[in-house]
Amino acid sequence: MDIAVFYENAAPFSAEIALEAAEADALVADSLARLARILKCPESAVRERAAQLLTAREMETYLRESTMNRAADKALAEVCPLFVGTPKVEATGDFREHEPLRFGVVVHPVPAMELDLETPIASRRRKKAADGSSGAHPVEEAREDYVAETLRARLNGTIPDALLRDALVRKKEEFMAELAEKGLTYREYRIAHRVKPQDVQDALYDEAFDELSRAIALDTVFIKQKLETTADDEAAVLAETAPEREASLREELEATGKLWMLAQKTRRAAALRWAMEHLLEK
Numbered sequence: 001m002d003i004a005v006f007y008e009n010a011a012p013f014s015a016e017i018a019l020e021a022a023e024a025d026a027l028v029a030d031s032l033a034r035l036a037r038i039l040k041c042p043e044s045a046v047r048e049r050a051a052q053l054l055t056a057r058e059m060e061t062y063l064r065e066s067t068m069n070r071a072a073d074k075a076l077a078e079v080c081p082l083f084v085g086t087p088k089v090e091a092t093g094d095f096r097e098h099e100p101l102r103f104g105v106v107v108h109p110v111p112a113m114e115l116d117l118e119t120p121i122a123s124r125r126r127k128k129a130a131d132g133s134s135g136a137h138p139v140e141e142a143r144e145d146y147v148a149e150t151l152r153a154r155l156n157g158t159i160p161d162a163l164l165r166d167a168l169v170r171k172k173e174e175f176m177a178e179l180a181e182k183g184l185t186y187r188e189y190r191i192a193h194r195v196k197p198q199d200v201q202d203a204l205y206d207e208a209f210d211e212l213s214r215a216i217a218l219d220t221v222f223i224k225q226k227l228e229t230t231a232d233d234e235a236a237v238l239a240e241t242a243p244e245r246e247a248s249l250r251e252e253l254e255a256t257g258k259l260w261m262l263a264q265k266t267r268r269a270a271a272l273r274w275a276m277e278h279l280l281e282k
Helices: 021-039 043-053 056-079 136-154 161-182 186-193 197-224 231-241 246-255 259-278
Strands: 002-005 013-019 083-091 101-109
Touching: 002 056, 013 021, 013 056, 021 043, 021 056, 021 246, 043 056, 056 083, 056 101, 056 246, 056 259, 083 161, 083 197, 101 161, 136 197, 136 259, 161 186, 161 197, 186 197, 197 259, 231 246, 231 259, 246 259
Parallel strands: none
Antiparallel strands: 002 013, 013 101, 083 101
């Protein structure tokens, strides 16, 4: 795999990735193996089975995107600075099996912003659960959320418009997916909640901005404190995300080219842990 970086300090950061035919074929084979598991059929019969369910274009899209995403995931881990949001992967030519493949990947590096990491964060009084129990886990989650929100509020600087636009697009997609899951149309949702389109737009923007600035704040902690993550840190994140399914989740992230998501979540967990230990008043 050949990775050409155009300008390493650019924002957004972009690179062109070139795969030799053998490298692309190996990734295609992995994608077909995953599809066979999904369709519950032998790998030898996966193309025939897929042809019964997918059009030729859909099959091509699946193989192209799977191949590019996995290769991009590996390339980003090697050459890319820490980034916020989702990588954009785009083919720069036609996809044909048994031939070389070239494509581009673009990410938004964590923007340089100021963050006060000296002033202690005042501790809030713990509240007992309604049943009188200590509620240790909920209390800890509340403390973590409080610290993360405090860091977000301390963030000082300008978030690039491109990052905000991307965050809003993702938030809208998540919102529409949630409606579809509930069997609701956008219009039905607005009628049920008595809200205008602009109200929905404003609420989604606020959520997108808060989530993005919180992510940037934690990434800034990680960068400024020169923190590092370990295999144990990653394992802890997997265990919290998918208890007793850690191995299968990691395999799925790797198979879909989304290990970058695990890396982001792991470093932000490390950053929050540092803030809890060093800034939160005891």
